[in-house]
Amino acid sequence: MDRKRRVRGWALGLLLAVWGVSCERQEDTGGGGGEGLPSAKNRELRSAFWRDLMASREKAPDPEALKGPDERGVGGSGRAEPTGIVHGRVTWVGDNELLVRDGAGVEQDIEVVPDTRLRLNGNVVGLASMREGDAVKVAYDDGPGGWVAREVDVEVSPPRDISTEREGRRGRASGEPRGDDSSTRPR
Incomplete structure (x- = not known):
């Protein structure tokens, strides 16, 4: 196979040398557009030749890359499945992390x-809505520093107010009641 490649290389080199010499002769004899420059037709022919040559040298795409998400074993969104899922309770909430204790009592920083x-x-x-003691299910991926959360699902019963922080401050400042208090409702 290596011999075939060398023969092709020599043949291609010889072809280019002959073609180059023939182009020079045309330019020298006035076959070009004047002043020793190749004509527009010669430039187009050269461009087409090189374009076709380069296209023939391109590699075919990887068959794995052409497969759909279901055939590669990834989720419907095109992303790979998460590394793992942990169920537990939130024991601490930080600015960009959660500390979760699983059913076996092992705490994991996520x-x-x-x-x-x-x-x-x-x-x-937002992360500020998470509270200590909330039951949580976390789908995570392995990251350079540990686990990185992909999805965090918290189920709280009864549902608590999930208003934005600004709405909550506005309501507390105006003295509006929070929740269903029938004694303060207008009749």
């Missing part, structure tokens, strides 16, 4: 990144 989906009773929330 990083929360901007791509992490955080849900409380099915509603998308």
Whole structure:
């Protein structure tokens, strides 16, 4: 196979040398557009030749890359399945991490990144909505510093108010009641 490749290389080199010499002769004899420059037709022919030559040298795409997500064993979203899932209770909430204690009592520090989906009773929330003691299910990936959360699902019963921080401050400042208090409702 190596011999075939060398023969092809020599043949290609010889072809290019002959073609180059013939182009020079045309340019010298006035076959070009004047002043020793190749004509537009010669430039187009050269461009087409090199384009076709380069296209013939391109590698075919990897068959694995052409397969769909289901055939590669990844989820429907096109992302690979998470490394693992842990069920437990939140024992601490930081600025960008959660500490979760699983059923065996082992605590695990889990990083929360901007791509992490955080849900409380099915509603998308921020990390500040998580509380100590909440039952949590975390789908995670292995990261350089440990576990990185992909999805964090918290189920709380009864559902708590998930208003934004600004709405909560506005309500506390105006003295509006929070929740269903029938004694303060207008009749």
